[in-house]
Amino acid sequence: MTTLSTSGTLPDIHTLRMCFYGAGSMAEAIVRGILDRGLTEPERIGMMNRQNAERMNELSSRYGINGAITAEDKDAMLRESDIVFLAMKPKDAAEAIKRVRDLLHPGQLIVSLIAGMTISTLETLLGKPMPIARTMPNTSSTIGLGATGISFSTSVSDSQRLLADALFQAVGLTAIVEEPMLEVVTGLSGSGPAYIYYMMEAMIAAGSKLGLTEEAARELTIQTVLGAAHMVKATGEDPAELRRKVTSPNGSTQAAIEKFDEYRFTEAVLAAVTRSAERAMEMGADIERNAKS
Numbered sequence: 001m002t003t004l005s006t007s008g009t010l011p012d013i014h015t016l017r018m019c020f021y022g023a024g025s026m027a028e029a030i031v032r033g034i035l036d037r038g039l040t041e042p043e044r045i046g047m048m049n050r051q052n053a054e055r056m057n058e059l060s061s062r063y064g065i066n067g068a069i070t071a072e073d074k075d076a077m078l079r080e081s082d083i084v085f086l087a088m089k090p091k092d093a094a095e096a097i098k099r100v101r102d103l104l105h106p107g108q109l110i111v112s113l114i115a116g117m118t119i120s121t122l123e124t125l126l127g128k129p130m131p132i133a134r135t136m137p138n139t140s141s142t143i144g145l146g147a148t149g150i151s152f153s154t155s156v157s158d159s160q161r162l163l164a165d166a167l168f169q170a171v172g173l174t175a176i177v178e179e180p181m182l183e184v185v186t187g188l189s190g191s192g193p194a195y196i197y198y199m200m201e202a203m204i205a206a207g208s209k210l211g212l213t214e215e216a217a218r219e220l221t222i223q224t225v226l227g228a229a230h231m232v233k234a235t236g237e238d239p240a241e242l243r244r245k246v247t248s249p250n251g252s253t254q255a256a257i258e259k260f261d262e263y264r265f266t267e268a269v270l271a272a273v274t275r276s277a278e279r280a281m282e283m284g285a286d287i288e289r290n291a292k293s
């Protein structure tokens with residue numbers, strides 16, 4: 001294992017061992033993104049879950065990563081990794097971290113993906129000072145289009161900051177934010193892909209209901225969402241301005257937007273993002289209670 005430099009230079013990522021403690025959808029999204037972008041080799045990545053050996057075998061054969069199945073292999077993997085990603089559900093976090101804290105040491109960088117769990121709670125759970133990057137990624141990391149918010153504990157060195165940022169930049173864009181803002185990031189971009197999928201489900205259902213084939217409704221919806229996101233990015237124009245260009249006075253788009261307003265669309269989005277952020281805080285508070293018990 002490599003000792004991470006405390007200087008302000010980015011370590012050679014290819015020399016580092018990473019392990020994902022928790023091997024669900026978010027861990028897989030990051031692993032796939034990292035490998036597809038050639039950031040490291042599969043042999044340098046370890047993954048483990050609670051007890052689903054079939055899932056570990058599937059991940060090992062799909063990506064060539066090391067899947068730890070026995071308790072001994074899991075412990076060795078955690079002990080020998082330079083970067084340990086915490087990727088279990090919030091409800092499992094306290095117990096899972098307490099179980100392995102004696103295997104971990106301050107030479108490692110802890111990268112938490114866990115919604116709501118604060119750096120302070122994680123420090124309590126670890127029981128010793130360790131460098132921590134608390135992150136809020138999203139599943140679009142799978143295809144290199146993730147959006148990740150990151151905050152750091154005070155003990156994180158400049159080189160570790162660069163490292164965490166580089167790992168997530170490899171799978172999309174990153175925003176370094178003050179820790180309390182990570183809840184907002186959760187409400188916006190962590191949960192955000194689900195909002196867009198929900199919108200797409202509704203559009204496809206509407207198109208089908210009004211007579212299009214399911215396939216045509218689906219293809220037209222996908223291209224519309226893809227085109228709209230690319231337009232915002234490629235033109236640099238505000239979404240409001242781009243919307244204005246679609247909306248002819250007294251035309252069909254205006255009629256549709258009026259319907260959205262009747263159902264208080266903007267208010268619904270604000271309420272949804274706010275509620276997601278609140279829920280993340282609730283889950284964090286639950287972990288904090290379990291950390292102290």
Ligand SMILES: NC(=O)C1=CN([C@@H]2O[C@H](COP(=O)(O)OP(=O)(O)OC[C@H]3O[C@@H](n4cnc5c(N)ncnc54)[C@H](O)[C@@H]3O)[C@@H](O)[C@H]2O)C=CC1
Pocket residue numbers: 021022023024025026027048049050051052086087088089090092095096113114115136137138139190191
């Ligand atoms: N799915 C998403 O879009 C996002 C998820 N997150 C966060 O990522 C974390 C993981 O979420 P998902 O991947 O969706 O969950 P998931 O349920 O798909 O995966 C959780 C994994 O943790 C493992 N696990 C649970 N307890 C364990 C233990 N004691 N020892 C070892 N492994 C254990 C499970 O076996 C499973 O492999 C959560 O904390 C979530 O808040 C963050 C951003 C986005």
Ligand SMILES: O=C(O)[C@@H]1CCC=N1
Pocket residue numbers: 115186190191
């Ligand atoms: O739903 C959740 O709790 C996680 C956090 C953000 C996206 N998925």
